[in-house]
Amino acid sequence: MNAAVRSVAIVGGGTTAWLCATALKRAFLHRGLDVLVLDLGRSADDPLGRWTLPSLRSIHTLLGIKEGDLIRRTGATFRLGTEHRSWQGDASRFVQMHGELGIEINGAPFEKYLALRTLSGRPEDIEDYSLAAVAARTGKFARPTESQNALTSSFTYGLHLDDSAYCEYLREYAQRLGVRRVNSQLHDVLLKDGNVNALVLPNGERIHADYFLDCSGQQALVMNRVGGSDRQDWSAWLRNDRMVSTRAFAIDDPPAVTRTDATDIGWLWRIPLAHSSVAGYIYSSEFCNDNEAIRQLRQYAPCISEPMVCHLRQSRRTRPWTRNCIAIGSSAVELEPLVGADLHIVQLGIATLIELFPLDTHAAVEATEYNRIIGEHADALRDFTVAHYRTGAGRSADYWRAMQTEPLPPSLADKLDLYRANGHIVLRDHETFETADWAWLLLGRHCLPDALGLHVRAKLTDAAVSHLTKLRIAIEQLAGSMPRHMDYVRQQR
Amino acid sequence: MSQPLNVVIVGGGTAGWMAAAALSAALAPQHRRVRLIESAEIGTVGVGEATLPHLRMFNRRIGIDERDLMAKTQATFKLGIEFVDWARIGDSYIHPFGAYGSRMAGVPFHQYWLRQRKHGHAAPLEAYSLPIVAARHGKFVLPADDPAALLSSFGYAFQFDASLYAAYLRDFAERRGVVRTEGKVVDVKLRGTDGWIESIKLADGSVIAGDLFIDCSGFRGLLIEQALHTGYEEWTHWLPCDRAVAVPSRNVGPLTPYTRATAREAGWQWRIPLQHRTGNGYVYSSHFISDDAAAQKLLSRLDGEVLGTPRFLSFVAGRRRKTWNKNCVAVGLAGGFLEPLESTSIYLIQIAITTLIDYLAATSGFDARIVDAYNRWIDMEYDRVRDFLILHYHANQREDSPLWNHCRTMELPDTLAHRLELFRHRGRVITYKDGLFLEASWLAVYFGQRVMPTGYDSLADAMGAAELDRRTRTMREQIEQTVAHMPTHDRFLSTYCPANSEAAHA
Numbered sequence: 001m002n003a004a005v006r007s008v009a010i011v012g013g014g015t016t017a018w019l020c021a022t023a024l025k026r027a028f029l030h031r032g033l034d035v036l037v038l039d040l041g042r043s044a045d046d047p048l049g050r051w052t053l054p055s056l057r058s059i060h061t062l063l064g065i066k067e068g069d070l071i072r073r074t075g076a077t078f079r080l081g082t083e084h085r086s087w088q089g090d091a092s093r094f095v096q097m098h099g100e101l102g103i104e105i106n107g108a109p110f111e112k113y114l115a116l117r118t119l120s121g122r123p124e125d126i127e128d129y130s131l132a133a134v135a136a137r138t139g140k141f142a143r144p145t146e147s148q149n150a151l152t153s154s155f156t157y158g159l160h161l162d163d164s165a166y167c168e169y170l171r172e173y174a175q176r177l178g179v180r181r182v183n184s185q186l187h188d189v190l191l192k193d194g195n196v197n198a199l200v201l202p203n204g205e206r207i208h209a210d211y212f213l214d215c216s217g218q219q220a221l222v223m224n225r226v227g228g229s230d231r232q233d234w235s236a237w238l239r240n241d242r243m244v245s246t247r248a249f250a251i252d253d254p255p256a257v258t259r260t261d262a263t264d265i266g267w268l269w270r271i272p273l274a275h276s277s278v279a280g281y282i283y284s285s286e287f288c289n290d291n292e293a294i295r296q297l298r299q300y301a302p303c304i305s306e307p308m309v310c311h312l313r314q315s316r317r318t319r320p321w322t323r324n325c326i327a328i329g330s331s332a333v334e335l336e337p338l339v340g341a342d343l344h345i346v347q348l349g350i351a352t353l354i355e356l357f358p359l360d361t362h363a364a365v366e367a368t369e370y371n372r373i374i375g376e377h378a379d380a381l382r383d384f385t386v387a388h389y390r391t392g393a394g395r396s397a398d399y400w401r402a403m404q405t406e407p408l409p410p411s412l413a414d415k416l417d418l419y420r421a422n423g424h425i426v427l428r429d430h431e432t433f434e435t436a437d438w439a440w441l442l443l444g445r446h447c448l449p450d451a452l453g454l455h456v457r458a459k460l461t462d463a464a465v466s467h468l469t470k471l472r473i474a475i476e477q478l479a480g481s482m483p484r485h486m487d488y489v490r491q492q493r
Numbered sequence: 494m495s496q497p498l499n500v501v502i503v504g505g506g507t508a509g510w511m512a513a514a515a516l517s518a519a520l521a522p523q524h525r526r527v528r529l530i531e532s533a534e535i536g537t538v539g540v541g542e543a544t545l546p547h548l549r550m551f552n553r554r555i556g557i558d559e560r561d562l563m564a565k566t567q568a569t570f571k572l573g574i575e576f577v578d579w580a581r582i583g584d585s586y587i588h589p590f591g592a593y594g595s596r597m598a599g600v601p602f603h604q605y606w607l608r609q610r611k612h613g614h615a616a617p618l619e620a621y622s623l624p625i626v627a628a629r630h631g632k633f634v635l636p637a638d639d640p641a642a643l644l645s646s647f648g649y650a651f652q653f654d655a656s657l658y659a660a661y662l663r664d665f666a667e668r669r670g671v672v673r674t675e676g677k678v679v680d681v682k683l684r685g686t687d688g689w690i691e692s693i694k695l696a697d698g699s700v701i702a703g704d705l706f707i708d709c710s711g712f713r714g715l716l717i718e719q720a721l722h723t724g725y726e727e728w729t730h731w732l733p734c735d736r737a738v739a740v741p742s743r744n745v746g747p748l749t750p751y752t753r754a755t756a757r758e759a760g761w762q763w764r765i766p767l768q769h770r771t772g773n774g775y776v777y778s779s780h781f782i783s784d785d786a787a788a789q790k791l792l793s794r795l796d797g798e799v800l801g802t803p804r805f806l807s808f809v810a811g812r813r814r815k816t817w818n819k820n821c822v823a824v825g826l827a828g829g830f831l832e833p834l835e836s837t838s839i840y841l842i843q844i845a846i847t848t849l850i851d852y853l854a855a856t857s858g859f860d861a862r863i864v865d866a867y868n869r870w871i872d873m874e875y876d877r878v879r880d881f882l883i884l885h886y887h888a889n890q891r892e893d894s895p896l897w898n899h900c901r902t903m904e905l906p907d908t909l910a911h912r913l914e915l916f917r918h919r920g921r922v923i924t925y926k927d928g929l930f931l932e933a934s935w936l937a938v939y940f941g942q943r944v945m946p947t948g949y950d951s952l953a954d955a956m957g958a959a960e961l962d963r964r965t966r967t968m969r970e971q972i973e974q975t976v977a978h979m980p981t982h983d984r985f986l987s988t989y990c991p992a993n994s995e996a997a998h999a
Contacts (some may be wrong), residue, residue, distance in 0.1 A: 027952065027954075028951065028952075030954055031951060031954060031956040062599075244666070300944070324521075328816050341916075351920075353686075354952070355950070357951055357952070359918070359919055359948040359951065360948075365914050365915050366915075366918075366919075368911065369915055369921070369923070370913070381742075398558045407656070414865075414866065415867065417862040417865070418862055418863065418866040420862065421854060421860040421862040421866075422852055422853075422854035422863055423854070424851060424852060424866075426832075426866065426870070427926065429925045429926045429927075449854075450854075450860075451854040451855055452854060453850075453852065453853060453854050454520050454524050454525070454850075454854060454855075454856070455519045455520060455850050455851065455852045455853070456496070457521070457524070458519065458520055458521035458524065461521060483898075487606060
């Protein structure tokens with residue numbers, strides 16, 4: 001019989017490390033699990049700002065974090081979705097909202113109705129049928145509520161976070177729960193029979209633990225010693241290998257949306273925070289040097305800090321859990337932040353680890369299962385990201401043409417093939433984005449199926465669509481009654 | 494779209510008529526023309542059939558009134574399957590249509606149960622399942638709609654006469670314009686250019702052309718195999734049974750609201766109670782028992798007087814390499830065979846048809862992208878059922894006969910081996926989004942087959958012991974009280990859907 005797990009040491013000092021520490025400590029308070037963070041400070045690839053998926057709110061709820069308090073103290077704002085500009089030509093735009101789209105018609109999903117309208121030459125504006133989109137467009141926001149009116153719960157939302165403020169918030173919270181913190185650098189990792197035995201600090205002190213979480217970011221300071229360079233390279237599909245970001249002045253009366261702007265070498269982004277904003281540029285060094293990218297970023301947003309460039313190697317580990325070490329965050333998966341899933345990947349990692357928390361110090365079967373689940377999730381997030389470059393029309397610069405050359409990952413090719421043939425989206429077991437998310441993306445990018453299923457056409461031919469006008473009006477009225485986004489943010493307690 | 498889709502279904506029986514009924518209901522009349530060819534000379538396999546709750550969705554989708562269907566097919570209700578003598582002789586467990594207990598603090602109930610068991614004071618797991626307790630007491634009511642009510646914590650299926658079911662669907666389909674042609678297929682003509690099926694020829698010389706051919710001709714696969722030579726993936730090394738002998742018997746005693754599967758020396762015996770008789774059969778491996786001996790054994794193990802003579806079937810466990818090949822879709826036994834141990838036959842027919850309907854986008858020239866996606870989906874469904882069936886055979890502690898020794902020691906598919914290892918280690922069930930068998934089903938069979946985890950999820954330790962004992966006791970008491978107030982299955986049937994004499998003679 002192997003010994004029970006009593007301690008976990010987490011290496012890293014950013015949001016990933018503290019989110020994991022908080023979640024782990026909270027989940028196993030009852031057994032007095034010892035959780036220690038070797039706080040290395042923020043790593044080079046920690047972003048200044050993040051945009052998150054609605055799922056982050058569920059971990060806040062589990063941890064007992066009050067969202068109003070978090071927003072007030074960290075200067076966060078809300079996000080109903082993302083507005084993508086210029087991705088398909090200079091004047092183009094599409095939005096990716098969180099939540100439902102329209103209403104079912106005779107049992108057929110609304111996106112099929114929209115596709116059919118477009119196929120038959122009478123396109124409609126997808127945004128008119130989403131409360132979230134109309135609220136976003138008009139600068140309004142209120143949280144969804146359960147009410148008689150199904151529209152008020154038809155959407156959901158994520159957050160714009162000031163990463164260092166959020167990290168500090170989590171750190172205080174974790175320390176109140178009893179997470180131990182050691183401020184130091186890591187000098188060496190001692191291995192024993194392939195497992196991590198101890199972390200060695202510059203002063204010679206050693207930190208022992210039963211399990212080690214590598215949250216040190218791209219450097220993967222611990223995992224690289226245990227698991228080596230175990231990487232599935234995604235760069236053939238996702239060629240962006242640089243990220244630069246800067247703090248910028250606050251945006252005046254910003255809508256509750258994340259904004260991206262495609263260029264000839266990548267894409268720019270900007271998110272509103274309560275007292276400032278953060279802007280960044282994700283691009284390919286093959287097509288542009290860093291100085292030129294920084295120049296373009298300065299043009300895009302009024303920078304108030306020196307833009308910092310960091311490298312990106314889009315890829316994932318095959319075995320993020322190897323021996324007694326688990327890599328979470330960018331030490332396991334490096335993916336450009338386009339779809340807002342960087343903290344989601346962290347959350348999946350820590351939630352899956354908690355569910356599969358080893359019963360003893362020998363956990364081979366748990367590791368196999370963990371790696372299977374996280375691998376499928378990561379691949380699905382990659383596919384959703386790649387689809388932003390490979391569906392509908394694109395831009396024409398060399399960079400964009402180069403992005404089109406590699407055959408798609410088979411999982412994405414299968415999904416898009418069937419979609420193009422009959423409009424049907426098949427989801428696999430571990431996917432973050434659902435049918436409605438794919439519909440926003442594909443219809444938004446004017447990527448239409450060649451035909452629709454015969455049974456859908458049977459449902460839609462005699463569809464009474466007169467009530468759709470009523471739906472549009474109801475959405476407009478409801479959006480009109482919401483407060484302005486920043487007024488709502490300032491009301492948070 | 495100019496021409497309607499011209500669908501030719503070859504073979505009546507459950508698969509053929511389910512396909513005809515669903516296609517005629519789901520597609521607009523201007524989009525399809527559906528014709529079904531069947532021969533009275535060729536009998537259908539139709540015996541007593543047990544179904545899964547999913548069939549209710551099929552009924553709803555195509556607009557079948559469940560009460561009417563039940564009355565006309567001599568149907569009874571089914572809350573699960575009782576497995577007798579599987580892990581060891583003398584054992585009995587029920588695989589219920591519903592969960593055990595309820596999740597607490599986000600942790601699956603069975604993890605708490607494992608914790609109590611480790612401390613030596615767990616009540617039997619069955620006591621936490623409303624459908625099992627109801628089944629053991631011969632009780633039944635329809636589930637409640639209110640998701641908060643205990644009475645909504647289960648589903649149900651039907652046990653019905655498969656030939657009456659086919660007749661019922663035939664009537665349904667014919668009223669929606671399906672044309673039935675009596676005749677025996679004697680030839681299949683393939684198109685020279687691409688080998689697609691152009692037409693079939695009947696014994697009377699008539700030629701029937703079509704865009705889409707649905708092969709419901711049974712094991713032999715008249716179109717998919719005999720004409721198109723699609724190939725078959727055999728699974729007999731995991732599922733060695735290759736024969737069945739079936740015979741009905743007279744009802745004795747109250748009608749059980751569940752199907753029974755009793756493990757036998759060379760396979761297993763089914764018992765399916767219908768309103769007018771009981772369906773029985775012995776599924777066996779010809780490697781371990783002769784046909785005569787199997788029939789003898791079956792006849793000596795009926796509860797009531799035998800009605801009719803035993804009928805034999807033979808089959809090979811496995812699946813067609815492509816269930817959609819060119820312009821032919823194989824449905825039912827023509828597509829693959831998995832023994833009816835978990836009542837999956839009609840489910841697999843249903844999923845083939847509904848997926849076909851969901852995917853069909855054109856009335857001719859089927860898109861290879863659609864065909865590939867369809868085959869991937871159907872393969873996934875078969876593979877998941879297959880693994881679940883293998884578990885029943887593999888996880889046994891019987892040393893009384895060579896079949897069981899073989900199954901206990903055989904090598905497993907990797908997917909199942911990983912599942913089992915994870916469950917044995919810590920009681921974790923690998924769940925998935927699509928395909929059959931949710932967590933409760935895997936739990937029922939793991940525990941029923943005496944696969945006992947050595948550990949459990951440490952999250953289940955967070956709750957105080959007294960609190961846990963109190964909450965679990967309450968769950969058991971509520972189930973007991975609820976079942977005490979339920980009517981008997983017989984009584985419920987007699988008021989809800991008594992079979993009328995007209996249907997019995999259809």
